[in-house]
Amino acid sequence: MKTNIIYNEDCIEGMKELPDESIDLVITDPPYGISYQSNYKQIKFKKLKNDDNLNWFSDFSKQVYRVLKNNTSLFLFTRADKIGLMMDNLVSVGFKFKNLIIVPTRNNLRMGDLKASFITNFECILYFNKGRNIFRETKIKKPSEGYYKDKRWNHRDYQYRLPALWDFVKATEHNLNLVHPTQKSVEVFESMIKICSDENSIVLDPFSGSGTFAIASLNTNRQFIGYEIDPQYYKLSLERLSDKTSTLPNGNPNGEFNMGLEVPTSSPPKLSPTEITSPNPNIKLNSQVLLQARRLD
Numbered sequence: 001m002k003t004n005i006i007y008n009e010d011c012i013e014g015m016k017e018l019p020d021e022s023i024d025l026v027i028t029d030p031p032y033g034i035s036y037q038s039n040y041k042q043i044k045f046k047k048l049k050n051d052d053n054l055n056w057f058s059d060f061s062k063q064v065y066r067v068l069k070n071n072t073s074l075f076l077f078t079r080a081d082k083i084g085l086m087m088d089n090l091v092s093v094g095f096k097f098k099n100l101i102i103v104p105t106r107n108n109l110r111m112g113d114l115k116a117s118f119i120t121n122f123e124c125i126l127y128f129n130k131g132r133n134i135f136r137e138t139k140i141k142k143p144s145e146g147y148y149k150d151k152r153w154n155h156r157d158y159q160y161r162l163p164a165l166w167d168f169v170k171a172t173e174h175n176l177n178l179v180h181p182t183q184k185s186v187e188v189f190e191s192m193i194k195i196c197s198d199e200n201s202i203v204l205d206p207f208s209g210s211g212t213f214a215i216a217s218l219n220t221n222r223q224f225i226g227y228e229i230d231p232q233y234y235k236l237s238l239e240r241l242s243d244k245t246s247t248l249p250n251g252n253p254n255g256e257f258n259m260g261l262e263v264p265t266s267s268p269p270k271l272s273p274t275e276i277t278s279p280n281p282n283i284k285l286n287s288q289v290l291l292q293a294r295r296l297d
Contacts, residue, residue: 003202003223006214006241008234011206011227012056015063023067023225024201027192027213029077029184030060054085060206061089067204071131073196075101077184078124087126095128103166103188123184135160138194141168162195189216197222211237 001022007014033054064074074095078086083100091097103123141159162168169187189212193203199221205213208226210233217224218241228234 001225003225004214005224006208006211006226006228006234006237008229008231009227010229012059012063014227015067015204015206018067018204018225020066021069022202023204024069024072025075025193025197025222026064026068026073026204026206027075027189028205028207029209030057030207032079032082054082057086058089061093061095064204064206065090065093065095065130068130071133072129073133074126074128074130075192075196076126076128078126080124083124083126090126090128095130096132097126098129099127099164101125101127101164101166104170106170133196135162135195136198138191140191140194166191184212186212186216186219189213190220193217193220193222208237209233211240214241 001019031054068074074090076086076090087097101124103125105121105123137158137160139158141162166188169191170185193216197203200223202223202225203213203217205224205226208214208228211226211228214224214226214237226237228237
């Protein structure tokens with residue numbers, strides 16, 4: 001089984017090629033079946049592929065459960081009106097629901113009914129275990145001042161059991177940094193990885209989008225496998241990763257962590273991708289308008 005690789009293919013078909021119990025952690029932000037398209041005035045993205053229904057979610061749930069090792073975790077982004085369907089499918093294949101995690105976002109001021117609904121300034125994440133995954137000790141969140149004053153406890157420098165309200169990280173990127181319409185922050189993925197896996201573990205994202213999970217995996221010394229069905233976002237993810245080849249924990253010395261496209265290992269640090277043309281002529285990459293030669297690191 002190859003690691004440190006992103007495949008440009010349907011994730012359900014791709015996961016069928018993975019061995020049983022071969023993955024240490026799954027973190028993913030799947031389509032919600034809502035034909036989502038960002039209407040932010042300065043950035044126009046196309047609609048996400050296969051986002052018109054959730055008929056695939058049952059097969060997806062079965063494959064994710066099969067490939068995960070025992071005593072591991074799944075973090076799944078969702079939204080309030082899809083929680084029931086997704087939870088029912090995942091529990092039915094054997095997952096144990098543990099928490100609904102709430103993570104604040106940076107900017108969602110223009111989403112939804114601007115005059116008759118409240119601002120959705122958070123992301124929902126469903127957290128499941130296959131078996132029981134014991135949290136790792138991390139340096140993510142310091143305890144409150146009251147904790148240090150309480151003489152009943154043997155004080156730790158950092159909290160071991162974190163709250164389900166993740167007020168220590170933002171779920172999303174700044175709008176100015178977006179290269180994908182539902183792009184999440186590297187920091188939120190890094191937090192999941194640190195809490196629920198060990199170094200050199202294999203992290204899977206079946207809907208890898210612009211490759212944020214892979215960057216987070218490399219930053220935390222993990223291996224990764226991803227799937228992205230959209231050729232444009234697949235290529236964008238390779239461009240974002242091309243600066244990271246020298247840090248691969250178990251990588252190919254030729255820098256090949258893709259199928260069909262080679263990424264150089266010795267090129268200078270790249271800017272946010274501006275040179276990649278979309279297969280769809282109607283798409284204008286937001287880099288033409290907003291990305292001001294921002295380094296990814």
